Amino acid sequence: MKISFLDLKKQINGFDKKIFNSIKKNIINSAFVGGKDLIDFQKKFSKYLNVKFCLGVANGTDALEIAIRSLSLKKNSEVIVPANTWISTAEAVINNNLNVKFVDIDETHNICIKDLKKKISKKTSAIIIVHLFGNPANINQIKKLSKNKSIKLIEDCAQSHGSEYNKKKTGTFGDISTFSFFPSKNLGCFGDGGCIVTNKKSLFLKAKKIANHGGLKKNNHLIVGRNSRLDNIQAGILNIKLNYLDKWINLREKQAKFYRYNLNGVGDIRFVKQIENSKSSNHLFVIKTSKRNELKEYLLRNGISTAIHYPSPLPELPVFRKKHKSYGIKMNATRWKNSIISLPIGEHMDTLKLKKVCLCIKSFFDA
Ligand SMILES: Cc1ncc(COP(=O)(O)O)c(C=O)c1O
Structure with a gap:
C-alpha cells in the first residue's frame, strides 16, 4: 500500500458532479470574471469567519501584498515576519518597498514572544502573524506587545482556514488578514486563488481599489493599482467546498x-x-x-x-x-x-x- 503525501482527487469524492456542474454553468453563462459565485463566496466566507468584509484576489501572495499596501505603512519602516514560513510572507513586504525583520519561532513553530519583544523597535510598523501548519499563534501576547505602539497586525492565514483561538476564527484578530486557496490548502480551489478579510471598511475599500486597477468603478482610476481577481469559476468551486x-x-x-x-x-x-x-x-x-x-x-x-x-x-x-x-x-x-x-x-x-x-x-x- 503506497501512501502519498497528498491526493487532491480524493477530496471531492461524493460531490464531484456538483463541482463539474458549477464549472459547466459558468462556462455556459460566460461568467468568468466577476459574477454571482464570487459575490456569494465573499459573503459566505465572511459569514463563516464572522468578519465584515471579504475581497477575493488572485492568490495568497497578492493578498499579502495588497493588504500591506492598504495599510499605508511608514516609508523605510520594518515589518516583522516569522523566520519559518513560506517565502510569500517576506516577499510581500519587500515588494512594498519595506524592510523585513525576521523573528524566531518557538515550540509552537509560530512567532516566539520572547524574541518578538527584542525585535520590536521604533522602526516596526507591522507584524505579520502566520498561523503556520494551521496552528494558531499566540495572538493575545502579540496584541499586548503591539498595543499603544501603532503597530499594525496582519494575519497570514494561508494555512489556517477554520483554525480558532478562544473560539474565534483566525483571520479575525488583526487589522487585516489574508488567505490562500492554493489547491493543496484545507480550502483550496482548482488553480490559484486568495482573499483579504477585514472588519475595517476603509481598509477593505483601499484593498479593493488596489486590486481593481486603482478604482471602485469602471473607468474611474483614482490610484495606480493592479489586477488581482479571484475568478468566478474558482469562486463557484470554493462555494461548494466551503460546505465541507x-x-x-x-x-x-x-x-x-x-x-x-x-x-x-x-x-x-x-x-x-x-x-x-x-x-x-x-x-x-x-x-x-x-x-x-x-x-x-x-x-x-x-x-x-x-x-x-x-x-x-x-x-x-x-x-x-x-x-x-x-x-x-x-x-x-x-x-x-x-x-x-x-x-x-x-x-x-x-x-x-x-x-x-x-x-x-x-x-x-x-x-
Ligand atoms: C504561509 C503562507 N503564506 C502565503 C502563501 C502564498 O499563497 P499563494 O501560493 O496562494 O500565493 C502560502 C502558500 O503556500 C503560505 O503557506
Missing part, C-alpha cells in the same frame, strides 16, 4: 490525535505545541526528530511520502542571506531545519494508512 471545510477539519483533528497518541514516546519524536484554547486546522502535521533524513528515506522505501515545511528558514535563503543570516543563524528556526518532517494527513488518509505510517515509524526507531 468543518467536516475536513474534524477529520484532520482525529488524524492528528491518532498520530500524537501512537507516536508519543517513540524515538526522540517531538510534536508541535499548541497554545491553550486554540484549535488547529491541522493543515500540516509536523514532528521533529534528530534522525529526520534517515526516517524520511526509510518511510519512502516503505511507500510513504512525506514533506518538509520548510527546508530552509527564510534568513538562510540566498535572497535574504546577506542581510539577515548573522542573526538568523542563532534561531530555533535554523536549529530545527534538519529535524522537521511533515507526515501525510487529510481526506486521502484512513485508519489503515495512519496505522501503517505509525508502525513504520516505530519499526524505524526499534531497528
